[in-house]
Amino acid sequence: MLEQRIQQQFFESADLFYQVAEPLSRPLSxxxxxLVDALTAGGRVLCAGLGTSAPDAAYxxxxxxxxxxxxxxxxAAIYLNGMASGYGDCASSLMRQIQTLGQxxxxxxxxxxxxxxxxAALLQVAHAQELCVIALTGTHDEELRSALQDTDIHLRVPHSRQARVADAHRLLTHCLCDAIDLQLLGAAE
Known part of the structure; x- marks a missing residue:
């Protein structure tokens, strides 16, 4: 029984990856x-994660x-650590860092x-600092979606389980980095 449950975890992730490959390829591109445009123009990438997504931002x-x-x-990328300041909660700390560092x-x-x-509150702070946003979310993101602007990009993983969304976010991270490297360096040998 335990082995079947473990196998099911693999199958769910694989199914999700196949499901989102086509619809997310354009927004990922x-x-x-x-990202390349911002970095080559001298901008920086401020990476933030809420809750259990903080390690994804650090990664x-x-x-x-x-x-x-x-x-x-x-x-030029900076990990915004939600626990780095004296604020009691992660979101307040991240807002302060975006206000302080974002240009x-x-x-x-x-x-x-x-x-x-x-x-949504983090996006409002980012927009006040004139930052564009790339948001990686799951399906329960109504408030955040309403705070996105036309210049922002939303990479939404359509799954209700947090573990599957986190799996997909890791893959999306690798896809973004590979695409950046391809544009900056060309294809690997």
Missing amino acids: DAAQM LAALLTGRLEQERPGL PGDLLLLFEAQPSGAG
């Missing part, structure tokens, strides 16, 4: 282009400043696998 910032598979110069030409890349209610 647009997001990669937005993306590490891949951008470091590398995915190809050697390249580091790219026109920068991008906010926000991960929210499980709705926290704070995503």
